[in-house]
Amino acid sequence: DVKVTQSSRYLVKRTGEKVFLECVQDMDHENMFWYRQDPGLGLRLIYFSYDVKMKEKGDIPEGYSVSREKKERFSLILESASTNQTSMYLCASTPQQGGNSPLHFGNGTRLTVT
Amino acid sequence: QKEVEQDPGPLSVPEGAIVSLNCTYSNSAFQYFMWYRQYSRKGPELLMYTYSSGNKEDGRFTAQVDKSSKYISLFIRDSQPSDSATYLCAMTLSLNAGNMLTFGGGTRLMVKP
Numbered sequence: 644d645v646k647v648t649q650s651s652r653y654l655v656k657r658t659g660e661k662v663f664l665e666c667v668q669d670m671d672h673e674n675m676f677w678y679r680q681d682p683g684l685g686l687r688l689i690y691f692s693y694d695v696k697m698k699e700k701g702d703i704p705e706g707y708s709v710s711r712e713k714k715e716r717f718s719l720i721l722e723s724a725s726t727n728q729t730s731m732y733l734c735a736s737t738p739q740q741g742g743n744s745p746l747h748f749g750n751g752t753r754l755t756v757t
Numbered sequence: 758q759k760e761v762e763q764d765p766g767p768l769s770v771p772e773g774a775i776v777s778l779n780c781t782y783s784n785s786a787f788q789y790f791m792w793y794r795q796y797s798r799k800g801p802e803l804l805m806y807t808y809s810s811g812n813k814e815d816g817r818f819t820a821q822v823d824k825s826s827k828y829i830s831l832f833i834r835d836s837q838p839s840d841s842a843t844y845l846c847a848m849t850l851s852l853n854a855g856n857m858l859t860f861g862g863g864t865r866l867m868v869k870p
Contacts (some may be wrong), residue, residue, distance in 0.1 A: 646799070652798075682862075683765055685845060685861050685862040685863055687759070701857075706830070735800075745806070746803070746858070750799050751799075751800055
């Protein structure tokens with residue numbers, strides 16, 4: 644069974660801090676994604692990666708960056724956290740492109756920026 | 758206007774009821790339609806997946822797509838308390854678009870024993 648593990652369930656950070664959210668998947672998936680989930684807005688794609696060291700911007704990349712140094716690990720970085728980045732962050736992976744390849748999600752990291 | 762609209766609920770029904778969850782969308786180019794279920798404090802999991810118009814049944818769940826009306830539905834028969842969750846619809850243009858899904862905001866369902 645695919646497992647996508649996000650290192651923290653809850654994080655509280657101060658405005659201006661640099662924040663790292665870590666995600667690891669154990670099924671050798673090529674593709675990894677970072678979404679944020681806000682009430683009423685659904686899931687919005689921040690960044691995705693099709694391969695090691697490759698990254699592509701999603702719909703809302705501003706204020707975020709990512710790193711994928713190893714195939715199994717995809718990190719989301721908030722260079723200078725702001726209160727409007729308080730949200731639930733979801734990592735996902737999938738073995739290949741295509742609508743018939745379901746996204747496997749982690750259980751999320753709830754980030755609060757004060 | 759959002760590309761995909763979904764009533765946030767909550768929708769509260771008694772156990773055994775038939776549940777209808779719906780999404781409307783504005784982009785007529787969407788071809789692949791999915792429903793994800795998300796339990797509290799968990800990530801979403803894929804429930805149903807359909808291509809183009811028509812119905813698809815899986816046990817107590819039926820997904821329906823009406824492309825002419827830009828409207829999709831998920832029906833749950835004989836609803837159970839374990840069905841209590843948030844249901845997210847999602848859609849994408851084509852397989853070549855990869856997994857660039859556009860999600861609805863989710864509908865929270867509560868099934869009362």
